[in-house]
Amino acid sequence: MRFVFTSDDVGGARGRAPIEWFEAVVDWLDGRGIPGTFFWIPRPGGRPSDEDANWLNPILRAKAGGHDFQLHGLTHHCLEFGLPHESIRRHAPKSFEEYEANREKYEKEHSLDEQRRKFGEAAAIYRRAFGESPLIFRAPCLGIGVTAYRAMYESGIRYSSSRSINPAATGYMITRKPELEPWQPDYDGRPFEEPPGVTEIPCLEDLVIGGFEADEYDLALNLFQREISNTIESLGDAAFGVFASHYNRIGKQIDLIPRLYGELFDWMAAEHGITEWTTFKGELA
Ligand SMILES: [Zn+2]
Numbered sequence: 001m002r003f004v005f006t007s008d009d010v011g012g013a014r015g016r017a018p019i020e021w022f023e024a025v026v027d028w029l030d031g032r033g034i035p036g037t038f039f040w041i042p043r044p045g046g047r048p049s050d051e052d053a054n055w056l057n058p059i060l061r062a063k064a065g066g067h068d069f070q071l072h073g074l075t076h077h078c079l080e081f082g083l084p085h086e087s088i089r090r091h092a093p094k095s096f097e098e099y100e101a102n103r104e105k106y107e108k109e110h111s112l113d114e115q116r117r118k119f120g121e122a123a124a125i126y127r128r129a130f131g132e133s134p135l136i137f138r139a140p141c142l143g144i145g146v147t148a149y150r151a152m153y154e155s156g157i158r159y160s161s162s163r164s165i166n167p168a169a170t171g172y173m174i175t176r177k178p179e180l181e182p183w184q185p186d187y188d189g190r191p192f193e194e195p196p197g198v199t200e201i202p203c204l205e206d207l208v209i210g211g212f213e214a215d216e217y218d219l220a221l222n223l224f225q226r227e228i229s230n231t232i233e234s235l236g237d238a239a240f241g242v243f244a245s246h247y248n249r250i251g252k253q254i255d256l257i258p259r260l261y262g263e264l265f266d267w268m269a270a271e272h273g274i275t276e277w278t279t280f281k282g283e284l285a
Contacts, residue, residue, distance in 0.1 A: 001232065002240040002276040003268070004283065005029070005036050006161065006203065007247040008138060010059065010069070011049045012041040012076055019058060021251020026062045028250075028258045032265070034277040038062075038247065039072035039138045042125035046075070050129035059129075068279035069130060071157070073140035074122040079106055081115065082145030085163060087186050091171030095141060115151035123155050136201075136280045138162050149194040159284055160198050161242055164205035165189045165234075169227050173220065174210045183226065188234040189241060203242040204231050209249060214256060224264050225271075232272055240283055241274075 010022055022038075029036050040059070042049050049055060063069055073080050078095045089096045099106050108114065126134045137152055139162035152160065164170070165187050172180040187202040194200050204227055212220050228241075235241055250257045268274040 001235065001238070001272075001274060002278045002283075003274055004240055004242045004280055005034050005245070005277055006039060006138070006242060006280070007036055007245045007250070008039040008072055008206075009076070009246055009248055010038040010040045010072075011052070011055045012044040013248060014045070016054075018248055018251070019054060021254070022062075022247050023058055024254055025247045025250050026058075026065070026067060028254075029067070030065065032262070034265075035066045035068065035279045035282070036062075037068040037070055037136075037280045040069045040126075040129075041072050041074075041076045041140075042122045042129075043075050048125050048128075050125050056129060063130070066279075068281040070136045070138070070280055071122055071126055071134040072138050074118045076140040078141035079109065079143050080118065081139045081148040082110055082143045084142045085167065085186055087184075088142065088164070088167045088171075090168070090180060091175050091177070092141075095143065110145060110147050112147045112150060115147045116154060119148075119151045119155040119157070123157070133157075135159060135284050136161060138203075142205075146195070149198045149200075150196055153196050153198050158198055159201060159280070160194070161201045161203050161244075161280070163187055163200055163202040164244075165202045165231055166227060167205060169223055170205045170207050170209060173207045173212065173223065183230050185230070185234070189231050190235060190238050201242060203244040204228065206244045206246055206249070208253075208257060208260070209246055211249060211253060212256070217256070217260060220260060221263060224260075225267060228264070228268060228272070232274075240278060 136159035166185040
């Protein structure tokens with residue numbers, strides 16, 4: 001079995017530091033011979049990302065070096081395309097509460113016409129930046145729904161990785177609520193079809209999205225190992241699994257997270273024979 005390394009939110013934050021974090025992540029991946037799939041935000045804060053040379057130049061260099069860039073929302077508002085799956089409410093209730101307090105606004109936002117408009121704009125910015133069409137979409141905060149899948153399909157995107165296999169594990173890392181500790185997956189990780197014909201490929205969610213302390217290293221490593229063993233088992237004969245991360249979190253903890261991932265990936269090779277890392281473009285194009 002192969003694995004796809006994904007990292008979200010590239011192109012979103014302003015300033016020099018996020019770009020340096022991105023470059024550090026690319027250097028680290030290059031050092032391990034792992035090509036990444038980066039999910040890229042096309043219009044953060046109202047600014048089309050194809051016009052932002054500070055970001056786009058290092059991105060295009062990384063792309064020329066074999067890394068893959070795909071679509072991550074339009075503006076990256078958490079409720080832009082739909083709601084996160086219900087089990088995420090246990091550790092991240094805010095977006096659900098926001099939706100429920102402004103239901104009329106979000107029902108309009110999630111109308112098919114609005115979804116079509118957003119996918120049209122996002123894909124157009126992507127094409128201007130990269131000279132090709134996006135292959136796969138990841139919804140901001142994993143918020144997605146029926147109208148988003150339909151509009152995505154109509155815009156020509158046939159793949160999504162907008163669901164998490166076991167959100168409880170991330171919830172446990174963030175809240176330490178004991179009831180979130182046991183393995184309780186929402187999905188088995190295998191691709192499935194969403195009408196009218198989008199293949200949804202769930203991911204092994206970023207357990208360290210909220211960061212962690214050096215003395216929590218073993219806890220994070222053990223939980224990652226459990227998630228990966230269980231996911232590989234439930235994937236069965238599937239061609240590949242999907243590992244999710246956030247480039248900015250790696251960059252902020254550059255002394256800790258590459259060490260953690262490095263030990264984890266060495267263990268994946270030794271324990272499960274996972275030595276081949278690929279990109280979504282490599283798998284789906
Ligand atoms: Zn994101």
